[in-house]
Amino acid sequence: MSTLILDATLADGRVRDVRVEGEEIAAVEPSLDPKSDERMIEAGGRRLFPGAIDAHVHFREPGYAHKETWETGSRSAAAGGVTTVVDQPNTTPPTTTGAAFDEKAELAEKSLVDYGINGGVTAEWDPDSLFDRPLFALGEVFLADSTGDMGIEADLFADAVARAADEGVAVTVHAEDADLFDEAARERDAGGTGRDADADPWSQYRAAEAEAAAVERAVEVGSDSEADVHIAHTSTPEGVDAATAGGATCEVTPHHLFLSREDATELGTFGRMNPPLRSEERRAGMWERLVEGDVDVVATDHAPHTVEEKETNLWDAPSGVPGVETMLPLLLAEARAGNVTYERVRDVTAANVAEIFDLPRKGRVEVGRDADLVLFDPEETREIRGEDLHSKCEWTPFEGRTGVFPDLTMVRGNVVYDDGTFGEAVGRNVRE
Template sequence: MLITGAELPDGRIRDVRTDEGRIAEIAESLHSLPNEETVDADGLTLLPGAIDVHVHFRQPGHGHKETWATGSRSAAAGGVTTVVDQPNTSPPTVDGEAFDEKSEFAANSAVNFGLNGGVNDDWDPDSLLSRPVFALGEVFLVDSTGDMGIDEARFEGALAAAAEAEIPVTVHAEDADLFDESVREADAGGTGEDANADLWSQYRTATAEIEAVEAACEAARGAGVDIHVAHTSTPEAAEHADAAGMSTEVTPHHLLLSRDDLDELGTFGRMNPPIRSEARREELYERVADGTVDLIATDHAPHTREEKEAGLWDAPSGVPGVETMLPLLLQEVRDGGLTLERVRDLIAANPAERFSLDSKGRVAEGYDADLTLVDLDDSDPVQADALHTKCDWTPFEGREAVFPELTVVDGTVVYDGRAGDRFTAGLGENVRQP
């Protein structure tokens, strides 16, 4: 494939040739070879495909929310070329048998993938870690979310097992002992879009996250392991992890939404950790812009509309986001909040480096041909009925975004928005597979 006239993030106009899944040549002008597919990228910007290290594609067990086919198409349409799926499916990915079962579902993926292993009372590290596991995570520091919860002793055991297996550990850091139970006892909260979802933010306090991150970093240092802190929602937690030498991610919903949005969102704005005050959101945005935060990941966690319309204390936590991450960040570039180079690093170069994906994350000769083409002069409002996830809603309805024109995985076009949303599925591979 030859991509002609593409603008790279550094402002240079270049032709890019791919061959056998890699970027073979980059030059000012390349001639088309016989029978070579040519993509005219005049006026478009070529970016490395995004690497989303935190998604929940729900299979096995919860295919009514999302499937690997729908989730990966949504990823491809959003310029994401690699996803990392979390272990809290049914059965949870805590042993070799469950890993193999999930791998069969992932074979339907349109994009490359990694599969995280989980840690609970029944986990079998010997069989699990004999498989090509991407990382352990998201490992819960304390028992705050149910059957994937973990106590301090098991957390330390997970760190030791990951260190021996030489794989990363991703941590969900909230201390349930610091949740404000008086909030839950005082108010029923309401239902659906009419719920007072700000109570969820009051209940799962910022302090619960900040102190849990401190404890996780201390345990990791004691074990001689570097951890990755998932979905950091407070600037204080991001700063502490950075000072401790640990990496952090921030989700688009924590970056762009605040408690000011909850009157409109209701239970559709309930997630863990919850969104914070506008002041904290602004400070967190600054940490993303200045490099304190390492990467952006979505925590794509789809639920049906019917499920989210339950009462505040019963509705499931989580929002979809794999298709809107890069488009929303590119709109931030248009609006002057972030530079294009910073977005490139947040969604591609940094996750590739942090998780040892040595051939991904850059538009450079010899790297994997995981690419996306965007028109930075063309933005459209986010509309749930135009997205490709099985989930039929989005917390970003109506926000302006820059959606990709074309997405390429290993040199093959997997999404072509210029040809009526054409997809190529089943080409994704496990990025940890030898």
């Protein structure tokens, strides 16, 4: 059955009818005659966007299904207008071998939305078997980050980037230089609650300077190997500027665009993430670069943990916050308020991502592209509440903020979300 969406306002303001036949967009015209057997959707001036592509999620399977699963994570994505996600390798086992990739790929078949699977690098990685799979990218590669099992040394990083370049695979880099972390911040922290906006020991510990230094090193290594380097979750204007100057692309998270150290008192340990929240001045600088076009991608680093796991000492709490369901609604609310254009939102959540990661069928409302579509009414706003969202963790750092949520989400012509009702798991690997 074909579907005709009537009188939809696109990101650039044009009002068009959009016909979907099978899995792709068949027509985008000012006025189309309905077919007798066609399903019709009256947009009535509502806006129609290409589905968002979240290039950075942690859906936690295998290994941590108590935090999130492919089913719950993809439901959250669909309800937030995200039609493609890219899952990161730091699961258990980590996605560093062909066998680990296959295990994750089998679990991903439960996804409502399309997906990519990133491979990772550790001292034990197996590039021969990993690159033999339909890999999305190499990442999240933890350059000089000694705080987790995925951290690697400089020589191995250079070798991995060179191998990825040979294979024609992009490299997504977690750029923080652990040598520049401020160990004295631990000693200065009296209670470990994370609720002091002036002290904010986690932000002091993972200092802003550590990011820019690592970005500069990553782009230098990438340039030597002629690799496509993408910098994950840049949290400072200096990090964005270093990526731009070095010819790399970069992503920024919603939490680094909308939250700062001034939110530390309210968030406490729920605001611990890597990289950490920065000063309000730096947050404003990030927003400025988003509006002006220096930021290539907004991606969530969706990293859910349970409430019980977060309710502990700052130094023991796991890092990460959920965000896949609220990314697009938060940005659309800003576009509604006139703080950013709808076209810019489309670009950083869909069009740019598709271009950077070579997804020619994704990212735009154009004939021949996949019918990954999101329909929403910009005049219908909603207060964000963790209890209303669909991630398994059931909380959000954006509690009480305003979002514009989708009415309808389609993945390759399949309705996966319709006003609170979910469709079937139709997701597939975008590299196959």
